[in-house]
Amino acid sequence: MGKVYLVGAGPGDPDLITVKGVKIIGQSDVILYDRLVNEQLLDYAPEQTTRIYCGKRPDYHALKQEEINRLLCHYARRGKIVTRLKGGDPFIFGRGGEEALALGKYQIPFEIVPGITSGSAAPAYAGIPLTHRQISSSVAFVSGVTRKEEDSEAYWEHLAKGPDTLCIYMGVKNLPEICKYLIRYGRDAMTPIAAIYYGTMQVQQTVTGTLQTIATKAKQIKNPAMIIVGDVVRLREQIQWFEEMAYEAESPSAVSS
Structure with a gap:
C-alpha cells in the first residue's frame, strides 16, 4: 500500500x-x-513522476470528483506515493474533506498538508488586512455559490448580519446579487468592497468600490478572484504594496536601472 498526500x-x-x-x-x-x-511547482517532482491534470473551472471539470477519488485510491493501492496538489488550502473550498473521506472509507493511508488560502493571501498582497483592532475583530471565509437546495437569500441574510469582514470565494459571477442581498439585509450600501483578480501573481489586479458601485466598477474582473467586504478595505489606500512593486519591476526605467 502506498500513501496519499493532500x-x-x-x-x-x-x-x-x-x-x-x-x-x-x-x-x-x-x-x-x-x-x-502554479505549474512551476511541478518542476520539484522527479522527471519520471506521472502528472495528471484535474482542473476545474466554472461549468467544466477535466475530471469529475468521483474519478479523482478513484485515481487516488487506484495509485495508492499499487504502492505509489500520490500527491493531490490543490490550489490554496485543501480544507478551505478545496474538496479536500471529500477526498479524505473517500480515502478513509477504503483504508488508504493519507496525510493533510495545509497551504495558504487565497482568502488570506490575496487581500494581504492587495494591502487589505482582514482584521484590525479598531476596525474588524471577526472574519468569515464564505462561498459565493450556494448549494442547489439552499435558499440563497437566507444565506446572505445570515452573513449580512454576521462577521465584520467577508472573504468571498467563487463570487464573481453572482457579485451583483451578493451586493443586493447584503444591502437588503443590513449592510450599508457604502460598505467598502474589493475584487482581487489572480491574487499574489504578477498579473494581480484589484478593483475597489462600495456594495452599491462594485458590480459596475469590477466588470472587467473575471475568475479566479477573491472578493473582500468590510471597512478594512479602506486601509488599502495606505498599505497597498504588491501591485505597485510589480508595476515598477516591469517598467522600462526599472529594467534599465
Whole structure:
C-alpha cells in the first residue's frame, strides 16, 4: 500500500508553498494537480513522476470528483506515493474533506498538508488586512455559490448580519446579487468592497468600490478572484504594496536601472 498526500499549493505565487509541500512533491510517484496550481511547482517532482491534470473551472471539470477519488485510491493501492496538489488550502473550498473521506472509507493511508488560502493571501498582497483592532475583530471565509437546495437569500441574510469582514470565494459571477442581498439585509450600501483578480501573481489586479458601485466598477474582473467586504478595505489606500512593486519591476526605467 502506498500513501496519499493532500497538499495545499498556496494561492498562486510559487514561493508561497510550504517547505513540507515541496518535499512531498519531490518524492511523488504520481501528482494530480488542479487548475489554480502554479505549474512551476511541478518542476520539484522527479522527471519520471506521472502528472495528471484535474482542473476545474466554472461549468467544466477535466475530471469529475468521483474519478479523482478513484485515481487516488487506484495509485495508492499499487504502492505509489500520490500527491493531490490543490490550489490554496485543501480544507478551505478545496474538496479536500471529500477526498479524505473517500480515502478513509477504503483504508488508504493519507496525510493533510495545509497551504495558504487565497482568502488570506490575496487581500494581504492587495494591502487589505482582514482584521484590525479598531476596525474588524471577526472574519468569515464564505462561498459565493450556494448549494442547489439552499435558499440563497437566507444565506446572505445570515452573513449580512454576521462577521465584520467577508472573504468571498467563487463570487464573481453572482457579485451583483451578493451586493443586493447584503444591502437588503443590513449592510450599508457604502460598505467598502474589493475584487482581487489572480491574487499574489504578477498579473494581480484589484478593483475597489462600495456594495452599491462594485458590480459596475469590477466588470472587467473575471475568475479566479477573491472578493473582500468590510471597512478594512479602506486601509488599502495606505498599505497597498504588491501591485505597485510589480508595476515598477516591469517598467522600462526599472529594467534599465
